[in-house]
Amino acid sequence: MEEISNFPLNPEPPEEESPQSQMHESTPDRKTMRTTKPGIKRLILSLTVLFSFIIGFPFLWKSIEIYRAPLPFDRIESFSSQLESDPLHFPCRFQAIFVGFDFSASRGLGPNDVAAAITRKMSQLNPNSSRCGNCIGGDYDVSVVIDSGSSCAQTEGSEAKCPLKCGEVVFGGKLSDEDFDEMLKRCLGNVGGGGKGYSVVVFNGDKEEGEVRAVVGKYRHAWVLGHVSEDEAVSRTAEIFARVFMNAGSEGNSIRSEFMPVGADGRIVLSFSLLNAEPQDWIYDWSFHEIDKTLLHPVIQALQPIANITVESQVLYYTPKSSFSYWDDIHGSHIFSTKDLPFFLNSNEWHLDTSVAAGGRSKVLQLVVYIPSAKECPLQLELPNGDLSKTNGFISPVIHLPSKFPYFIILAYFGILQMWGGVVVWNPESCVKDLESKDPDRRVISPQNLQKLFEVLMGQLRQLLGLKSDNLYVGQSGAYILLGSERGFTEWELDVLSGKHVCFNLHSCATTLGSLSRLVQSLPRMIIIDEIGKQVKFSLEAAKFAQSYASTGIYNASAVSSRQARSLVEDAFFHPSIMSISYYSFEHCFAIYSPFFLPVTMHVILAALREWKRYKQENRKYLAWKAKERIVS
């Protein structure tokens, strides 16, 4: 256009020529001035198009945007950090009953002072009070009843009736531990009124009564019998509270103590397999039905609040282990050392299928009974210290462990085995193969042996759940006998388990939420459907509920909510749509839209620029003419 307007000899007047300009004689040079105002129609048009493009761009951008449901990143962040800094805590109620002690006489201490002493001791024993599942604020609600025979004193707010109305308690009596436990349950009732209060009764005996006997019952009681000093009584009480009732005797605060092999849907499948390494030597079978009914059923019932457990079994053949053992003359057996344990499992030949019935994200625990071949029979496991593994505490009172009957618990490698299950090597009574018969030697494991085997396996299950398989706890101030329940798990153990379960669920919920939010933030072009957003929201809510239930001591509701929180967030994380990362990348977008927008925007911008330039130029001309006019006039 410029060349048009710059055209030197323009004999005719410009467009929109007004009659007024023609009236003037001095027709100005068209190249430098004009008499009329420049028109702005085209300028407005070009600018309108340009601006509508600019305004339309955000709309376009919005329309090609990938839908991402808003996730509450800040709430996720605060939830994880809160769980980190202030883990889940449960209310604790402890009751210590001292019978035959007179603290006020000997030490001048009242019940409140004794309670404070116990609390102090407990804090020492349980230093990291911030651990998940601990008491609220590290505050142990300890109440003390001191019954010195003549007088009775108690801390304020203690629920036990003082004096202790167990007149028939004859300490040092002839009652067996089990009967004593039942009797304590009867007479103490439910300490803590409906909630889960724990109590320790210390009976001061005479000096000649021999050693002190400390027993933890299968309910929520423990008792100490025998001649103990006041200090010892306090420290023992504190230890039972802090170590046994609160931590189920497990030391340390590793991940392991918080790990629970429960699937995200709250189910565990116990898959039992009997492996015949070499069926040519002998084939063993078992009658699993019996065991299922008599032994496993009560255990499953007991664990109902923690997980929904199903049991299945199979017998497999030709399943050798994948590593070698060596013959040891001293022990008269083949030895397999613990350091080779990870190579014991033979994933190629042991086709322990994951259960189809499990479905979803249930946890399958493989419990394997391995029967060695005649070549490697008897097979024993060597512990790192050189001993043979046969002192398994959980089973030692039940069976004697002569060389003929070795059981090994293989539970070494946490990373693999804890997630996986456990293995027991079971050696046949006689390792001599019947060479005469060409028929395979078919045998059935006798019910007695099977029962022993399953006790070992139950011990493994306890260990998998993070409990001790031992029935003896040796603490700082002495040993404690842990009474076993016929259900496999005592009430206080189940309390610890459900606490741990809630902790584990919330912890894994927080971790998964954290990874989900990191993933979502790191992939800006990932589609996130509304369902995921909802699941995350509900999961956070459920986690909140779990925390509030836990702080009021409603264990079951807390377990349910925490499980819900975990399974919801796992659902969100493993939602099929989350895998569908949009391949509609920016490059793709550019490739599709550039053939249209590149030429068009060039046109529009150039047009607007030129019109603007022309307008300025023409306007200048007009102004020049105006100035000239003014001078002329």
Place this chain on the structure above:
Amino acid sequence: MALLSRKGTLFMLFLFSIFLLSASASNGSGEEEEEEFWEELLLKPLPDRKVLSHFHFQNEAPLSDSFARHHHLFPKSIAQLVKKFHIKAMELSFTQGRWNYERWGGFDPISSHNAKPPGVELWAVFDVPPHQVDASWKDLTHALSGLFCASINFLESSTTYSAPKWTFQSALGSLRYGTLPREAVCTENLTPWLKLLPCRDKAGLSALMDRPSIYKSFYHSQRLHLTQAKTGADPKNSRVVLEQTLTVVLQPNILTGGTNYVSEAKMQPSWSLSSIFGRKINVERGLVTQLENLQSSTATFAANGTNLDDFGRNVGFELSVNPDRVLKEVEKSSSILYEYPIKVHKDSEQFDLGITWKHPVIWSTPHAPLYASRFLMGSGNERGAIAICMKSTESTQGLVAANYVDQRCNFQVNVLQIVPWYIKVYYHTLQLFVDEKPQVLTDFVERMRVSPSEDKVSPGLMELVLKLPCEVKSAVLNIEFDKGFLHIDEYPPDANQGFDIPSAIISFPDFNAGLQFSDNSISKTPMLSKLQERSPVISYTEVLLVPLTTPDFSMPYNVITITCTVFALYFGSLLNALRRRVGEEERCLNDKGNTQLFQFLHPKTQVT
């Protein structure tokens, strides 16, 4: 010789070993529950110098409370499938190669049960309410897909499966049938299949399964068949029977025995177990308690004038091991079965059965009443036609001879044809030619069931029940179709190869494929009872390959780009047109023209 072979001299040889194992667990109620396992192998020389070997494994478990939970022999994973998806019956087969009905026969139980279409075939009957059947099927396909390392999950889409009613007996509406003709079958499918056996391939007959021998075979088909057998009126007493078979047609390595026969080429190759599989049955290994071995032959040398009774001496072959029992087939083919229970041969370290031929023998296997083949007609990418051609064989000729008195001798033929939705079949164009003359359909079609395909939803299905006269020479069914268009993302990888139309199933319910043995009183092994079972003759046609128009897959981008360019051009010119100052331009042009004209007319004035 050729004349003789027309007389139907049949030569069969079976080797057959059983391996029985039972595990029992007494229930609390004292009721004895048993899981049982058998394994057997059948070997049969085929007329075209090949050998058929057929492994048969059978596993039985009672359907009790502990089913799918506690097992001793039965594979737990299969039991759990049965329980979870309420499967009444199921069959899954993986096949490579095509069964040669002409040469290898089509009238015996082996070909009726074990000749399968290439790729994967799956059918299942569910014990669930009708509205849940599809959901169960979908879940089942996914579970099987994981279990067998195959893409069975593609059968999940409703476009790939259908519900035929007449072809399978156990239908009752809850049957679903689907095939994947292009599935490649290899060891990764065999290994999970072997895992279902108690000893996998560590012991017993499956130890013979030498992978190179199996996979270089002409035909191999591995099959898994689940049924529920009721032993009594009480449904609690029913048992779940898992049958696993592997059928392989092999070319034996010829053992050169240094024979003096001039016509070496005409001789059947002599072979032994070790020459077929490269392995022997190791008797010592395994849970073997009982093993039987059957071998059969019917050799009638009409030329030699030997009669059936003294076949043992004059059959023209020798067996390296003496059979334990000999069974004669009486009805159809007069074949003979030699049985070798491995238990008997336990004393020898290894069992290596061999056969040595002494004379050249020619025989033919019995054929199905009609030999069916299917082909495509028409050319181009628009339309075509499918023709199913059935030709009579000697079986129908025999039928004519037998029923000569009866004037109206008919036999029934069931045809099942499933076509994918993108082959749009016009069912009204169905034509029937009998003996090459066009016929009115209603004269021959007894019943017909058509469920037309629905685009992108379901395949088309056509079931026909034909009544053909016994003296029929040939029958041709012809149906036309249009080729459909698929959406760009519905094309499979390598779309230019073409699309498969699954095999049609032709069954003859009037003919019984089962064999009848002379001695019926003897104890039956699962395979023997399977051979004797009354079942219709079934044959599959070829898989058809239909080329469809395939688009240029870069087309979307091209379209986008060209459309955008056109739009941009249009927009740009519109904008320019709006901005144009026509008057000014004209003036400019005029000025320019005037100047130039002036300069042109008065060049000197300019100069001066």
